[in-house]
Amino acid sequence: MTTPHIIDGKSVAAAVIEECRAETAALLAQGIQPGLAVVLVGSDPASQVYVGSKARTCLDLGFHSLKIELPAETNQEQLLQVVRDLNADPAIHGILVQSPPPPHIDEEAVIRAIDPRKDVDGFHPENVAKLVLEDPTGFVPCTPAGCMKLLEVCGIPTAGAEAVVIGRSMIVGKPMALLLVSKVSNATVTIAHSRSKDLPGICRRADILIAAVGRPEMVKADWIKPGAVVIDVGINRVPDASRKSGFRLTGDVAFTEVAPHCAAITPVPGGVGPMTIAMLMKNTLQAARQLSAASIAP
Numbered sequence: 650m651t652t653p654h655i656i657d658g659k660s661v662a663a664a665v666i667e668e669c670r671a672e673t674a675a676l677l678a679q680g681i682q683p684g685l686a687v688v689l690v691g692s693d694p695a696s697q698v699y700v701g702s703k704a705r706t707c708l709d710l711g712f713h714s715l716k717i718e719l720p721a722e723t724n725q726e727q728l729l730q731v732v733r734d735l736n737a738d739p740a741i742h743g744i745l746v747q748s749p750p751p752p753h754i755d756e757e758a759v760i761r762a763i764d765p766r767k768d769v770d771g772f773h774p775e776n777v778a779k780l781v782l783e784d785p786t787g788f789v790p791c792t793p794a795g796c797m798k799l800l801e802v803c804g805i806p807t808a809g810a811e812a813v814v815i816g817r818s819m820i821v822g823k824p825m826a827l828l829l830v831s832k833v834s835n836a837t838v839t840i841a842h843s844r845s846k847d848l849p850g851i852c853r854r855a856d857i858l859i860a861a862v863g864r865p866e867m868v869k870a871d872w873i874k875p876g877a878v879v880i881d882v883g884i885n886r887v888p889d890a891s892r893k894s895g896f897r898l899t900g901d902v903a904f905t906e907v908a909p910h911c912a913a914i915t916p917v918p919g920g921v922g923p924m925t926i927a928m929l930m931k932n933t934l935q936a937a938r939q940l941s942a943a944s945i946a947p
């Protein structure tokens with residue numbers, strides 16, 4: 650048992666935001682105002698909170714911020730038209746359609762409709778390919794990029810480390826595994842998922858454990874190799890009658906029982922969550938830089 654380092658995602662995110670502020674000022678001085686459009690279809694309460702904080706952070710940095718809230722009945726063609734209009738809008742450098750959309754929407758088709766040069770989520774197949782190819786002109790999905798930043802800032806070595814990622818989503822699990830195995834990070838990576846045999850045993854091999862499954866407090870103390878680093882990507886709302894909201898947020902890791910076995914661990918809230926927004930701002934600046942450079946190229 651050790652006293653773990655509780656990784657403070659809020660303060661790391663604040664430092665990234667300050668870097669973004671300086672870069673925004675430099676772009677504004679060149680007459681370029683970074684612009685981000687965030688599209689929300691329907692009224693999922695958690696998505697509304699995320700979209701609201703993305704828009705607020707944009708405004709705080711001096712970005713042009715467009716929040717487009719569409720009714721749940723919006724059809725596929727109407728949503729595709731919104732995306733096409735944003736693709737054509739020179740004031741917009743980044744486009745994000747909040748996931749998950751209502752079930753009648755073909756999300757894959759919507760992602761493919763986004764101009765890959767404006768795909769600050771990094772979900773378009775062209776950006777997925779660039780991640781596989783380790784091409785830095787691509788956009789890295791914000792949540793895994795945020796996890797990597799936390800490991801880097803906390804001085805956690807990845808080279809040669811055994812990393813286990815629980816979850817194989819296109820938003821977190823798969824890109825996270827690619828980042829860890831890249832030539833920059835050099836970890837040995839296992840991707841585990843709901844059909845994996847002996848999940849606790851696989852996790853016990855991990856020097857670095859990334860939990861991204863969306864199951865409240867699934868990872869228990871006896872899944873942890875002593876001294877491991879645990880990054881909890883889960884943000885689950887669980888009913889809690891003692892709260893005014895009626896719920897509390899919990900991660901995919903049973904924090905109280907797991908923490909004493911770790912060298913370092915992220916809390917929920919205040920761990921990975923704030924990093925996602927900070928990395929979105931970084932990606933939007935990258936898009937603004939790359940699009941402006943392309944527009945003045947001979």
Ligand code: GUN
Pocket residue numbers: 745746747748749770791792820925
């Ligand atoms: N829903 C949960 N995380 C994300 C994200 O990073 N991007 C989008 N578009 N939707 C999400």
